[in-house]
Amino acid sequence: MWREGLWLRFLLTCAIGVCSILGDLGLKHGKSESERAVFDNMTHATVGGLTWTLIVVLSQKPLIRNMNSVFSCFLLASFIDLDHFIAARSWHIHDATHLQKRPFLHCTTVPIVLWILFIFLSNTFHSPILEHTSWVILASFLSHHIRDGTRRGLWFCPFGSTRPIPYYLYVSLCMFLPYILYWLMNLHTFAQKSNNNITFIDI
Numbered sequence: 224m225w226r227e228g229l230w231l232r233f234l235l236t237c238a239i240g241v242c243s244i245l246g247d248l249g250l251k252h253g254k255s256e257s258e259r260a261v262f263d264n265m266t267h268a269t270v271g272g273l274t275w276t277l278i279v280v281l282s283q284k285p286l287i288r289n290m291n292s293v294f295s296c297f298l299l300a301s302f303i304d305l306d307h308f309i310a311a312r313s314w315h316i317h318d319a320t321h322l323q324k325r326p327f328l329h330c331t332t333v334p335i336v337l338w339i340l341f342i343f344l345s346n347t348f349h350s351p352i353l354e355h356t357s358w359v360i361l362a363s364f365l366s367h368h369i370r371d372g373t374r375r376g377l378w379f380c381p382f383g384s385t386r387p388i389p390y391y392l393y394v395s396l397c398m399f400l401p402y403i404l405y406w407l408m409n410l411h412t413f414a415q416k417s418n419n420n421i422t423f424i425d426i
């Protein structure tokens with residue numbers, strides 16, 4: 224049982240890395256602009272879904288019961304790119320991919336602020352669902368932003384952007400993001416328990 228879990232973690236970690244690299248190859252060699260955009264977006268969605276799957280496995284929760292959250296993370300990681308169309312005020316792929324500046328959902332300050340807000344609300348209303356949502360938002364956005372970050376860096380508006388993330392650092396970050404988030408989730412649960420506020424995150 225323990226060994227099975229270890230294998231599953233290993234496979235999912237590798238799957239995140241392989242999927243990111245394959246997605247980048249597709250982006251590089253795609254024939255048309257729309258083909259490249261669809262391939263890139265599907266990669267974002269798959270990496271997002273795999274990120275939450277690995278978090279569920281690390282938490283030793285049943286995957287079947289958590290498919291909703293896996294799917295939410297998958298969809299959210301994909302929907303982030305809709306802001307290209309909103310900023311371009313056009314449904315044409317060329318307009319959406321040739322913006323003057325990065326669209327608003329690509330600012331990493333957004334998920335951090337949302338995460339803090341949802342954690343605050345979940346503490347105020349003692350709502351495990353809001354807390355759970357805060358982590359799904361953070362996982363989907365960060366997996367998307369780190370992938371985009373290898374081309375354009377991380378954007379922390381209004382403070383500015385980092386340099387583009389070196390390629391293998393970005394792949395490693397994508398692979399280790401679920402572990403980092405799982406660790407943070409545990410820290411948060413531990414802090415809550417120390418405050419005698421017994422609200423467990425049921426992911």
Ligand SMILES: [Zn+2]
Pocket residue numbers: 303304329367371
């Ligand atoms: Zn994007």
